[in-house]
Amino acid sequence: xxxxxxxxxxxxxxxxxxxxxxxxxxxxxxxxxxxxxxxxxxxxxxxxxxxxxxxxxxxxxxxxxxxxxxxxxxxxxxxxxxxxxxxxxxxxxxxxxxxxxxxxxxxxxxxxxxxxxxxxxxxxxxxxxxxxxxxxxxxxxxxxxxxxxxxxxxxxxxxxxxxxxxxxxxxxxxxxxxxxxxxxxxxxxxxxxxxxxxxxxxxxxxxxxxxxxxxxxxxxxxxxxxxxxxxxxxxxxxxxxxxxxxxxxxxxxxxxxxxxxxxxxxxxxxxxxxxxxxxxxxxxxxxxxxxxxxxxxxxxxxxxxxxxxxxxxxxxxxxxxxxxxxxxxxxxxxxxxxxxxxxxxxxxxxxxxxxxxxxxxxxxxxx
Numbered sequence: 001x002x003x004x005x006x007x008x009x010x011x012x013x014x015x016x017x018x019x020x021x022x023x024x025x026x027x028x029x030x031x032x033x034x035x036x037x038x039x040x041x042x043x044x045x046x047x048x049x050x051x052x053x054x055x056x057x058x059x060x061x062x063x064x065x066x067x068x069x070x071x072x073x074x075x076x077x078x079x080x081x082x083x084x085x086x087x088x089x090x091x092x093x094x095x096x097x098x099x100x101x102x103x104x105x106x107x108x109x110x111x112x113x114x115x116x117x118x119x120x121x122x123x124x125x126x127x128x129x130x131x132x133x134x135x136x137x138x139x140x141x142x143x144x145x146x147x148x149x150x151x152x153x154x155x156x157x158x159x160x161x162x163x164x165x166x167x168x169x170x171x172x173x174x175x176x177x178x179x180x181x182x183x184x185x186x187x188x189x190x191x192x193x194x195x196x197x198x199x200x201x202x203x204x205x206x207x208x209x210x211x212x213x214x215x216x217x218x219x220x221x222x223x224x225x226x227x228x229x230x231x232x233x234x235x236x237x238x239x240x241x242x243x244x245x246x247x248x249x250x251x252x253x254x255x256x257x258x259x260x261x262x263x264x265x266x267x268x269x270x271x272x273x274x275x276x277x278x279x280x281x282x283x284x285x286x287x288x289x290x291x292x293x294x295x296x297x298x299x300x301x302x303x304x305x306x307x308x309x310x311x312x313x314x315x316x317x318x319x320x321x322x323x324x325x326x327x328x329x330x331x332x333x334x335x336x337x338x339x340x341x342x343x344x345x346x347x348x349x350x351x352x353x354x355x356x357x358x359x360x361x362x363x364x365x366x367x
Contacts, residue, residue: 004031004067009247013062016251017206018043020244030067034060048207086111093223093266094140095131096170097337099328103317107298110223112261114253114295116230116319118271118286119302124313124332125270126157128302129226131337132268134166136223137190142175146186148193149224150215152208154232158196167191169335193221202233206248209255216263225259229270231287246291253295269296297321305329312340 008019011030021043027033033040041056049055077085092109095101101108107115119125133149151158167190171183178186195215199205205227216222230252234245256267272287286293286301299319306312311332317323329340 004029004034006030006067008033011063011066013059013066015206015210016244016247017047017203018059020247021046030063033063034067047203091139091141093132093136095135095337096173096335097131097330097339097342099339100128100315100330100337103315103323103326103328104298104300105323107300107317107320108266110260110263110265110267112257113267113297114257114260115266115268116271116286116296116299117268117302118273118299120273120284120304123302123304124311124330124337125302126155126228127332127337128300129228129268129270130158130163130166132266133194133224133226134163134170134190134336136266137193138167138170138174140174142177145221146189146193147223148195148219148221150195150197150212150222150226152197152199152205152225152227154199154205154227154229156198157228160191160196163194164191165334166336173335195222199233202237202248205230205233206252209252212255212259213262216259220263222263222265224266224268225256227256227269229272231270231272235272235287242289246289249288249292250295253292257297302330 006029008014008022008027008030009016011019011033014022014033018040022028022033022039025036025039025043027036027039037056037060040059041052044052044056044059086109092106095104095108104115107113117125117128129151133151136149137147139145139147164187168187171178171187171190175183175186197208199208209227212225230249234249237245256269259265260267271292273284274287275282276285286299296319298317298321301316301318303314303316304312305314312329313332314327314329316327317325320326330337331340331342333342335342
């Protein structure tokens with residue numbers, strides 16, 4: 001097949017939603033996109049892409065290169081080079097909940113994997129995401145530099161006071177030697193270095209993910225990207241076109257994996273649960289369908305185990321290369337996610353302080 005006649009949906013230079021909109025305007029092939037640059041600009045304007053002229057020009061240039069210089073085969077990495085790359089990556093995040101930390105293992109390493117956290121409302125998905133961001137920003141090594149993280153909030157579930165509470169507790173556990181002024185300064189740094197992006201619909205979520213590469217260029221300390229949740233924006237949008245929804249979701253998953261691989265960071269998304277029906281039975285399953293189910297590299301399912309005991313739950317690794325179907329208990333405390341028996345056997349030298357902010361740093365956050 002001539003490259004110039006390739007379907008726009010298989011062009012790497014044209015994002016999936018843009019390709020769908022171009023087809024609606026009659027540009028079904030690469031030749032049509034190159035012959036009608038104004039159509040591409042109209043579509044990018046509909047998707048609120050900025051700066052419009054520069055992005056359109058860059059996309060057309062990439063499209064032209066793709067159809068005139070097709071790469072049939074690119075140099076492949078050897079298994080040894082991939083192993084060395086994985087060993088040279090930044091240390092993996094360490095969760096304060098030992099059970100969850102051991103259960104997830106290498107899933108907490110950055111490098112191109114996508115971790116999905118699913119569960120019913122109230123099971124602790126957002127709490128897990130906040131705890132993960134805190135653990136990434138405050139490394140286990142007390143001498144390590146404080147890192148950054150990105151939290152994409154689609155549900156309005158991010159509560160800064162709750163994140164402050166978690167970070168203060170983790171600082172007290174991992175850096176107990178700090179005096180109150182130093183601890184207050186580090187706590188302020190941690191809060192400043194969590195970048196929260198609010199996305200109200202699928203278009204804003206897509207635009208946010210697509211703009212992250214330029215955002216991350218000057219921020220090498222970012223160690224995690226969390227999307228809470230991937231399902232919220234799509235369960236009530238694009239319902240009339242499930243094929244388009246599947247393509248957009250696959251595009252977002254691919255973008256997150258690429259960001260993880262290029263910047264050696266963790267990529268995490270949360271998902272809702274839905275009820276599926278068989279011939280004579282029903283069961284709970286993650287939302288967004290079978291096509292999405294193939295996107296995450298690892299899937300963690302959270303569930304409450306004792307409704308009479310607040311915060312107690314069980315985490316099951318339902319999809320993993322190494323530890324599928326293993327599980328552990330966890331408890332949601334004011335300090336964050338901890339082991340079920342947290343407090344009964346605390347290591348010597350750690351602090352149990354996990355209440356409201358006590359460093360008095362909030363008054364200094366004027367900017």
